[in-house]
Amino acid sequence: MSALRRRIVNVLRDTPSTSSSRDVTPEPGEELKLVPSRKLEKLKKAKGSKRKSGIIFGLGGLLGLVLALLFAQSQDVIKLEGLLEVNLDSLMDAIPAGIVRDVKDLSKAERDVVNYDSFAVGLHLQSQGISAHHPVIMVPGVISTGLESWSTGEKSRQYFRKRLWGSWSMMRALVLDQTEWKKHLMLDKDTGLDPPGIKLRAAQGFDATDFFITGYWIWNKILENLATIGYDPTNAFTAAYDWRLSYANLEVRDQYFTRLKSYIEIAYATSGKKVVLVSHSMGSQVVFYFMKWVEHKDHGKGGKKWVNDHIDSWINISGCMLGTAKDIPAVLSGEMKDTAQLNAFAVYGLEKFLSREDRAELFRAMPGISSMLPKGGEAVWGNSTWAPDDLPYPQQNKTHGIFLSFKPKLNSxxxxxxxxxxxxxxxxxxxxxxxxxxxxxxHAYSHGVAHTKSEVEQNENDPRTWLNPLEARLPHAPKLKIYCFYGIGKLTERSYFYKDNENPFQGNVNVSIDTSVSSPNGRVQQLGAIDRGIAFGEGDGTVNLVSTGYMCAKGWKQIKRYNPAGVKIKTYEMPHEPDRFSPRGGPNTGDHVDILGRSSLNDLILRIAGGHGDEVEENYQSRIWEISENVQIFDKE
Incomplete structure (x- = not known):
């Protein structure tokens, strides 16, 4: 038995008894009170119990300290060896061995999940003989690319070449200089281009998208695994872009599509192999638009064979091909799940710091955000009585076809x-x-449906339709292969309850999400449930399943006018199976952003880039077939 344990035992042994053999004689002149014997006995017991409670509290605190130190050591925050003045052996002896063992196992499991080897996928495929084959060009999603200031005005010089989006500089500017930060982020409301005297540009290279801010990775795990099988800046490239701009203005201001075309042509010319495009989220819409742009005689001037000759495969990761439901409340009232589910104190702080009016104005002044407004209307998203992705009663008692619901006011x-x-x-x-x-x-976008072949062909000359796969066809590229990889099984915003603002004529927002509406009995973490004014459906937590999956499962496979050349499509769904220890979900997450670190996704990307795309097999686990059959779009020609 250790010295510490002996001390504790001695303390317990030396504790005075609560039942004294005789009472102490009172001092002369001391005030006396008569107390019933039963009450006196209770007072004595209470005094003794307080002393014992203090000892137990001390032991509990000691145990808590040791557990905290164990966790700190596992995270390399504190080195226990440095606490020389503490006899750790004595502390460990004083704690039951079972508790120590459980804590160590728990700590190891957490460390293994959070810090799973980023290079493991690449090393495994390398051992199978897979190496770099096709040049790889990555097109990131919305808000993924850092934006840095190139303004030289008096108030802007302090931010020169600092990132006002995607860095700690952004956080500092947002807190300390909010007005200037917002002024720099918003585009000109009339032109959709740079405001006078302000110039923000997309950061370039792998650094533009590997991390959002220090410690929060986005594309970094994919880059690590690509490097493991032989990729580097000579055969891999990140085509970063300013996601605030409309797609037409990406070319007008930055010549983005001209540069992307050149990158692909150079990669093909230097390697002799066609390129693999890897896109994520909004980046998939950008790629689809690019393939229309590059073919057109008045734009990219590549001709009908350009895509077929230069692009081997397009890996579409979590592509919001038909938009996302959450984009409407974002630009309508500056809200979404992330704001509606805050507690009252957090809402108060957010409103004082960046109000709904401020957020709505900011989103509206970034036309690129509005490229993700839902496409397809009632044919895809339902009507007042029905929606393709509705669940049967009693799982869902309100159709998603009613997208915005207004509850009548009481006593009004x-x-x-x-x-x-x-x-x-x-x-x-x-x-x-x-x-x-x-x-x-x-002027920038179209959100309808082309129900006939003739409508699709007419849209070949309408750039507004080039990001909408329901109005524009895939390129004439029979050798092109498209792989659709997306997460499933995570609750995703689908429809909303709204209310009128108390002061409808004040500011630029007249309505807001009615956070008083929730499903009864606390049933808010289920499909079809309503949580603080938001009804949830199927998806990856950000983009709805009908948007990520419809074109891949049916639109491009079974409706010929959307894919006249017969481009081959493969779909691989990835269930959201997060690890409870990892804040980012771990290697099996299906979350919209965190999926970029998923092990199986990295495996598939590397196989395709390494020339083994034929090994990829389809995997369906969601209701996408059922939902797709319910969508009111048919192969009429």
Whole structure:
């Protein structure tokens, strides 16, 4: 038995008894009170119990300290060896061996999951003989690319070549200089280009997208595994872009698509092999737009064979091909799940710091954000009685086809707003926002459906349709291969409950999410449930399943007008199976962003890049086939 344990035992042994043999004689003149014997006995017991409670509390604190030190050591925060004045052997002896063993096992499991080897996938494939084959060009998603200031005005010089998006400089500017930060991030409301005197540009190279801020990786794990099988800056490239711009203005201001075309042609010329494009989220819309742009005689001037001759495969990761439901509340009222689910104190702080009006204005002044507004109208997203992705009752008792629901006010004589479908919600957005925003959206994008072959062919000359796969076809590239990889099984925003603001004529936001509406009995973490004004459906936590999966499962496979050349499509769904120890979900996550670190996704990317794409087999585990059959778009020709 250790010295520490002996001390503890001695303390317990030396504790005075609570039942004294005789009472102490009172001092002369001391005030006396008569107390019943039963009450006196209770007081004596209470005094003794307090002393014992103090000892137990001390032991509990000691145990807590040791556990904290164990966890700190496992994370390399504190080195226990440095605490020389503490007899650690004595401390460990005083704790039951079972507790120590459990803590060590728990700590090791956490460390193994959080710090799983980023290079393991590449090393495994390297051992199988897979190496760099096709040049790889990566196209990141929305907000993934860092934006740095190239402004030289008096107020901007302090930020010169510092990232005002995607770094700790952004955080510092947002906190200490919010007005200037917002002014730099917003584009000109009339032109959609740089405001006078302000110039932000997308960071370039792998550093542009590997980490959002220090410690929060985005593309880094993919880069690590690519490097393991032989990739480096000579055969891999990140085509970063300013995601705030509309797609047409990406070319007008930055010549982005011209440069992307050149990168692909150089990669093909120097390697003799066609390129593999890897895109994520909004980046998949950018790639689809690019393939239309590069073919066109008045734009990329590549001709109908260019894609077929230069691109081997397109890996579409979590592509929001039909937009995402959460984009409408973001630009309508500056809200989404992340803001609606904050507690009252956090909401108060957020509103004081960056109000809903500020957020809505910021989102609207970034036309690239609006490229992800839902496409397809009621044919894809449902009507007032039904939606393709509705669940059967009692899993869901409100159709997702009603996208915005307005609950009548209690004790109010006013007529409540009419509930709105997706198409009606889009129209309401256009009517309730500023004219400059309406012009930006209508001149840059189209959100409809081409139901006939002739409509699709007419859209070949309409750049507004080039990011909408329901209105524009795939290129004439029969040798092209498309791989659709996306997460499933994570609750995703699908429809909303809204309410009128108390002061509808104040500011640029007239409505807000009604956070008082939730499913009864606490049933909020299930499909079809409602949590603080948001109804949840299927998806990857950000993009709805119908958006990531419909074109891959049916639109491009079974509707010929959208894929007249017969481009081969393979789909691999990835269930969201997060590890409870990892804040990013671990190697089996299906989350929209964290999936970029998923082991199986990295494995598939490396196989395709290494020339073994034929080894990829399809994997369906969701309801995407059922949902796709319910979508009201048919192969009429």
């Amino acid at each position: 004589s006013t007529t409540p707003r009419k509930n709105m479908t997706m198409a009606e919600s889009f129209q309401y957005l256009m009517e309730s926002t500023e004219p400059w925003y309406q012009d930006q959206v209508r």
